[in-house]
Amino acid sequence: MKEKYGIIDIGSNTIRLVIYERQKSGRLREVENVKVVARLRSHLTEDQMLAESGVSLLLNTLQSFQEITRYHRLERVKCVATATIRQAKNQQEIAEWIEANTDFCIRVLTEEEEAYYGFLAVVNSTPISEAITIDIGGGSTEITYYKDRQLYELHSFPFGVLSLKQKFVAGNVPTDEELELLAEYVEEQFHSLPWLLQRNVPIVAMGGSARNVVQVHQLMCRYPLAGVHQYEMKRKHLLDVRKLLISLPFEDIQKLEGLSKDRADLMIPALEVFRVLYDVVEASSFVLSRKGLRDGIFYEEFTQPFGTRVFPNVLQESFFELAQDYDIRLDDVEYVSHLLSQMVEQIRLLQLYPLTDEDVRDMKWAARVFYLGQYIDEESSSQHTFYLLANRTIDGLMHKDRVKLALMASYKNKPLFKQYIAPFSSWFTKEEQKRIRFLGALLKFAYSLNDTKRKIVQQIRWSEQSDTIIMNIICSGDFRAEEYQAEKNKKHIEKILKRPIELHFQQNE
Known part of the structure; x- marks a missing residue:
């Protein structure tokens, strides 16, 4: 059974029970969220006592929550209270009543x-x-x-x-x-x-x-x-x-x-x-x-073993969760990122396209979740990838950046790109759209060079001959599968650079 945790938040307006389930990534996923609009604040008297009506309402609510926590067999339920109970002069009596009549032990938070x-x-x-x-x-x-x-x-x-x-x-x-x-x-x-x-x-x-x-x-x-x-x-x-x-x-x-x-x-x-x-x-x-x-209370508890309560990198944590949830192979991601670094170096050297450091960073983030929709269905993995990334909350990514990530990681061809970006076309300039397409095309090409997951491409060298871009790709094994996929996918790069590309695969002797 997955671990479950409960927290009861006794606020001045609402009293809420939330139950979380720990996923294999370590992330807590909300599985129950029960709210009662109690407005305890309105039961606070002029001399700052929570009236009997308010105490009764609070106890009844917690007893109803108790049925749910017992059903879920929760052994750990945090119960915290904020302003109204904090300001109530009879908070000690309230805490004792709760402990005597429910499974819960209340903690009144300081300001x-x-x-x-x-x-x-x-x-x-x-x-x-x-x-x-x-x-x-x-x-x-x-x-x-x-x-x-x-x-x-x-x-x-x-x-x-x-x-x-x-x-x-x-x-x-x-x-x-x-x-x-x-x-x-x-x-x-x-x-x-x-x-x-x-x-x-x-x-x-x-x-x-x-x-x-x-x-x-x-x-x-x-x-x-x-x-x-x-x-x-x-x-x-x-x-x-x-x-x-x-x-x-x-x-x-x-x-x-x-x-x-x-x-x-x-x-x-x-x-x-x-x-x-x-x-x-x-x-x-x-x-x-x-x-x-x-969430802050749980962050404190779960980060204590690591000696810090603030994550070093929020987005890094989110990508780790995505990798766990969708069975992404991180060794493949690292390898493709290495190939991308080689291509970026060559593109900059030949001044084929003005790639910024931000472009490279975005492309490497997208490499970590490229075609994650395969987890659901291989045939329509592009569509699933775009939908999942665009509509899943990713801590550390603002909404526009989330859409950009989804467009790159799901890139298949120009018509599908236009279909995906249509509802968001006003978010991006024409130049930004072209840039995202190019980054997506580079990413798709890099993944095609690892089609069999054998990591056989050792080196990529770009050069120019008249108007043609020559790509020399040095491999450590039989490259026919990779060559087939790369030939299929080079056209997306050609369309943006407006130049033909010749691929020269060779096996390293």
């Missing part, structure tokens, strides 16, 4: 721990090396600043989207005056942290409110990709979502696709917090991290 785990989730699942992070919950808002993937500042504000609504908004939808007062209060709070001002870095947001903002925007622009993790928005896009929500009556907001009905009354206050923070930071973009507090 610093909550902020730190959010940072850990972001830095281990995105390629962004410097950012401001925000995790706005129901009763608190955690902000951090990190640079070069190291944490420099953190702070927890004692307000969240639920407490802001309670304080400033009388109905379900804020009036212009209420929104103005809310924005002034939040701006004053943010200005109390000098390290937030004019950073001009991305804001990486976590939590349900941020996720719902992204989902609404994706529907507004008919976004062609699956997934929200690492989705990027600009200030204009935040304002577009805000404008849409403000224009709708509350009943229509509740029906809006991409928006959780239970968050309908919280979305406009949350958006106002994001807008104000964007302006205070003078941010370069607004990026969603689907990984948050719960």
Whole structure:
């Protein structure tokens, strides 16, 4: 049986049970996600006690979760609580009631721990090396600043989207005056942290409110990709979502696709917090991290044996997971990368095409997942490769880079390339599209030189003779299979270089 882990997150707005299953790559895959909208914050009295109604609701919820954890035979379930329980003066009694009446032992996170785990989730699942992070919950808002993937500042504000609504908004939808007062209060709070001002870095947001903002925007622009993790928005896009929500009556907001009905009354206050923070930071973009507090807690636990809590290279980890999940032979990948290095050297030497270091890096990443769709079906491996890579979340790759990777790793011919890129054609200039095609064609050609997986090609030398490119390919064994495939695939390179290519295979004596 695969190992399973559970975590219960007792927030101010929702209480959630998530069960993960460890894959052969070591990655944790979510197999159950159960949410109860408890709004515990509304059960906190003026003298900061969680009322009996709130304690009863919490216990009932945890007892219902207990049935699920027992069914899955979970031996390890972490149970953490954030702002509302942290702020409750009777938190000790609450913890004792939970321990006496359920299988769970509650851990109340400090403000610093909550902020730190959010940072850990972001830095281990995105390629962004410097950012401001925000995790706005129901009763608190955690902000951090990190640079070069190291944490420099953190702070927890004692307000969240639920407490802001309670304080400033009388109905379900804020009036212009209420929104103005809310924005002034939040701006004053943010200005109390000098390290937030004019950073001009991305804001990486976590939590349900941020996720719902992204989902609404994706529907507004008919976004062609699956997934929200690492989705990027600009200030204009935040304002577009805000404008849409403000224009709708509350009943229509509740029906809006991409928006959780239970968050309908919280979305406009949350958006106002994001807008104000964007302006205070003078941010370069607004990026969603689907990984948050719960992931940060697991990152801490699973990275401890390695002596570091921050992955040396997020993308490297992702490619390792892909290799494990799709049975990719890393020795073949290394060999093809070696052949690519030889060809890049020759192309640069003869000045046949202006290949940048970024092109070479991208091509070698694509070499690691080239035609991974063969795992599903050999005949349509190109189609499966493109779909899997374009629609699978790859930590460390922003969405445009993910599509670029998918286009290169699935390259078969120009017509299929055009079919794949059609929904994303506005993302890439004509020159970028041509460059991606060339990199894909080089990659496909390099793989054809290892068609029998014997690694017999020892050296590749390119030269020019009149208008023709001569490729001398030195082999250590019978090369007929490789020669056949290479002759088939050279045409894709010829079309882009607009020059004929002659292949001269020879066996090394």
